[in-house]
Every structure is written in C-alpha cells, then in structure tokens.
Amino acid sequence: MKVTYNRQLVFWSACLGMLLFGIGLIMLGSVLPDLRIKHSLDSVEAGTLFSLLPVGIIAGSLLFGPVCDRYGYRTLLAVSAFLMFAGFEGLAFTNTAWILTASVLLFGLGGGAINGATNAVVADISVSGKGADLSILGVFFGIGALGMPLLLSLLKKSVEFEAVVAGTGVLALAAGILFAMVHFPAAKQAEGISLKQEGALFRDITLLLIAFFLFFQSSLEGLINNWTTTYLMERTAAPQEAALMGLSGSVAGMTIMRLMIGTIFRKMTARRLLFVSFGIILVALILFSLSRSVIPAAAGLFLLGAGLAAGFPTMLGLVGNRYPDLSGTAFSFVLVIGLLGNMLVNYTMGVVAENHGIKYLTWFTFVALTMLIIIATVIFERLRKTDR
Incomplete structure (x- = not known):
C-alpha cells in the first residue's frame, strides 16, 4: 500500500497534540485557586469541576478509536483541538457557571480524543520500535504538564491568568488548523468495523x-x-x-x-x-x-x-x-x-x-x-x- 503522508510531519503533529493534552490535563488544577476566587466556588463546587474532567477524557478516549479506524485521523484531531480551544476560551472568559462546567467537559473531551488518537497514529506510522516512538511522544505530555504551572507562576505578577489560558486556547486553535491541513494515514476500516x-x-x-x-x-x-x-x-x-x-x-x-x-x-x-x-x-x-x-x-x-x-x-x-x-x-x-x-x-x-x-x-x-x-x-x- 502506497504511503500518502509525510511520516515526520505526522509524528511532530502528534507531538503537538500530546503537548496540548499535557497542558489540558494540568490546566484545571493550575488555575483552580484563581477560579475559586473569580467564581466564588466552595470546595464541593470545585470538586465537581475536577470530577467532570475525567468524565470528558473518558468519553473522548471511548469515541476516538472507532472514529479514527472508520474515517481516519484528520477530522477527529482537528475537531478535538477546536473543542479544546473552545474549552480554554470559556475557562478564561466566562462569568457563567454552566459555561464554566461545559468548558471543562469540552477540553476534557477534546484532550481525551487527542491523547488516544496521537498514540494510535504514532503506533501506525512506526514500522519498528513502536514503544520507543510512543515514549518520545510521551515526552511532550511531560513538557505540557510541567510547562503550564511554570508559565503561570512566572507570569502571575504581570499577566492575569485569563490571558495565559486564552493564549493556550490560541495554541489549540492553531493546532486544529494544522491538523486539518496535514495528510494523516488513511482510514484502516473505511467499510466499517464488523x-x-x-x-x-x-x-x-x-x-x-x-x-x-x-x-x-x-x-x-x-x-x-x-x-x-x-x-x-x-x-x-x-x-x-x-x-x-x-x-x-x-x-x-x-x-x-x-x-x-x-x-x-x-x-x-x-x-x-x-x-x-x-x-x-x-x-x-x-x-x-x-x-x-x-x-x-x-x-x-x-x-x-x-x-x-x-x-x-x-x-x-x-x-x-x-x-x-x-x-x-x-x-x-x-x-x-x-x-x-x-x-x-x-x-x-x-x-x-x-x-x-x-x-x-x-x-x-x-x-x-x-x-x-x-x-x-x-x-x-x-x-x-x-x-x-
């Protein structure tokens, strides 16, 4: 079967997606103290937000596989990045409780799908040494998870947390546009999964x-x-x-x-x-x-x-x-x-x-x-x- 994609471009696109997932996973915990002040959240309400994030991630993890096998990676990755963009912007700018809740679900859903799809596509394009390539992919999760709290702490005295979160949303938007343009491996089960x-x-x-x-x-x-x-x-x-x-x-x-x-x-x-x-x-x-x-x-x-x-x-x-x-x-x-x-x-x-x-x-x-x-x-x- 003829390869119709650039392996290096696909791999580094996946790394960008994993970076986003690392940021998204740690985002809520990093800005929760500021959110509690802004929205006057008590401990129960804060705990509810934390419980919604894994719900979104599990839903995204459940959905991505059959979709990618049936339709390919491009659309799912692009839509998931746009969901993360919407979630980050909602987290940054809303003053409404239900939008805050929906925002957490959105970037959880998008992040869960991106996590699964990037792992799957790297496994697909790796002829040998799949575990090693997946480990390199995982490095970018660590960079995102470490970098977000560090960035917030460095900018805390000069920039409002909303600006940092919104800027991260712009990164997700750019990633979504990139995913929509990249040629990923074709669907493996285009006729459907029996x-x-x-x-x-x-x-x-x-x-x-x-x-x-x-x-x-x-x-x-x-x-x-x-x-x-x-x-x-x-x-x-x-x-x-x-x-x-x-x-x-x-x-x-x-x-x-x-x-x-x-x-x-x-x-x-x-x-x-x-x-x-x-x-x-x-x-x-x-x-x-x-x-x-x-x-x-x-x-x-x-x-x-x-x-x-x-x-x-x-x-x-x-x-x-x-x-x-x-x-x-x-x-x-x-x-x-x-x-x-x-x-x-x-x-x-x-x-x-x-x-x-x-x-x-x-x-x-x-x-x-x-x-x-x-x-x-x-x-x-x-x-x-x-x-x-």
Whole structure:
C-alpha cells in the first residue's frame, strides 16, 4: 500500500497534540485557586469541576478509536483541538457557571480524543520500535504538564491568568488548523468495523491483560499525582511549595526517562525495559515511604516518575503490534480501562484517607506495583508461547 503522508510531519503533529493534552490535563488544577476566587466556588463546587474532567477524557478516549479506524485521523484531531480551544476560551472568559462546567467537559473531551488518537497514529506510522516512538511522544505530555504551572507562576505578577489560558486556547486553535491541513494515514476500516472484529477484541485474553495492566499503571500514576502533595505535607511537615516541587520531580523523572527510552534504550526489549522499571519503582517507593523529610522524598518521587515512564508506551506498543488494522479501537478499549482504574482506585484512596489517614498511600502504591509485576509476567509468558 502506497504511503500518502509525510511520516515526520505526522509524528511532530502528534507531538503537538500530546503537548496540548499535557497542558489540558494540568490546566484545571493550575488555575483552580484563581477560579475559586473569580467564581466564588466552595470546595464541593470545585470538586465537581475536577470530577467532570475525567468524565470528558473518558468519553473522548471511548469515541476516538472507532472514529479514527472508520474515517481516519484528520477530522477527529482537528475537531478535538477546536473543542479544546473552545474549552480554554470559556475557562478564561466566562462569568457563567454552566459555561464554566461545559468548558471543562469540552477540553476534557477534546484532550481525551487527542491523547488516544496521537498514540494510535504514532503506533501506525512506526514500522519498528513502536514503544520507543510512543515514549518520545510521551515526552511532550511531560513538557505540557510541567510547562503550564511554570508559565503561570512566572507570569502571575504581570499577566492575569485569563490571558495565559486564552493564549493556550490560541495554541489549540492553531493546532486544529494544522491538523486539518496535514495528510494523516488513511482510514484502516473505511467499510466499517464488523461486530465480529469488535467481539474478537473482548475475547483476546492478552489484550484484556494489557488493559488491566494499564488499569493499575494509571492507578499508580494517579495516586502519585493526586495524593503526594497531601502526604508530604502531613508526613514530612513540608510546606505546600516544597511538596509541589516534589510532585513536579516525578513528572520530570518520567519525561527524562521517556526521552532516554526513545533514544538510548531504544533497542532494549519490552520485557527487560518493564522489569528494570519495576525495580526502579520498588527502590523509589521504599525511599519515599521511609522518608521523613522532603529532600529524600523528592528524590524518591523523581525515581518513581522514571520507573513509571515505560508502562504506557510499552503496552500501547504491544497493542499496536497486535492490532495494526484496528489500532484505534484497540487503543480506545485499553485506555478507557486504564482511566477507569485511575478513577476507582483514587476514589477508594480518598475514602481511606478520610477515615484512616493519608499514611495508607504507600500501601496502595505497593499493592499496585505487585499487580503490575504479576500481570506483566503473565502477558510476556503468553507472548513467548505465541511466538514459538
């Protein structure tokens, strides 16, 4: 089949999309203090906004796969970027509660679709080393997630937060225009996806195992992102600013390691890469759990981010290899399971923290790591038997 697209242009367009998703995922938390003042939000109302973001992301993750497989990537990516533009501008300028709510849903929906579609298209255009290319893609998520809070803090005294959010919306608009102009890979299922093909996904034990690996991978990432600041403030008496810097260290560790996976460790097998990563996570969790001051805890978080870096790219690479003709739909399936894990486990952690204290955070993380090791062992054993 003749290639009708520029691989480098498609890849860097996907990286721009992932940058937007990183910004969108961290945006609400970054501007929430300003939003609470502007809109006089109480804790319940603020919590409602936070709960709407993952709803939008899950909806986008669920929709993108079948749409991309049936119609291709161009329209979905462009429309999703325009949704993020609308959401950012609404967040910046509205004084109306329902528009604020709709704005969060819009950039969540667009971001979820862009996250899934960019991963799927990079898997499609990667002839070999899918996991390595997906790791490079993931670097741009880290840049977006790290860059947004940094930009807001640098400009806080000179520029209103609305201007920064609106400027980010303009970036999303420009990305949407670019996506509409770029030639992406053609639709793989232009005639439509049959029920037989969809049923095969749900009967594939290996794919189900990958989905539940991502369930616990996403859970562990969410536990660190959502609860680390509270843990450090309560267990190490760290001030909020220091606790936030420690959390940023985990994102930095993940970003740097993904860059290394895509370059230095590009030839390492998926199995070896993951099990080395499990070792790093174990060391990081021990260091983090034993720390009684913020500096060793921050070092543990940096290592933890590095250890978590390989999970999603490696497993999505396996999915891309397994379902080259249904990559979008297969990615939708495993990503939605992963996101549900994040929501369910973090909700459970919230209940436990409320009733028994934040000290159980480390218990949750060790359980998640144990599940990752068990599931990964079974996955690679099944793949080894299949390759015989």
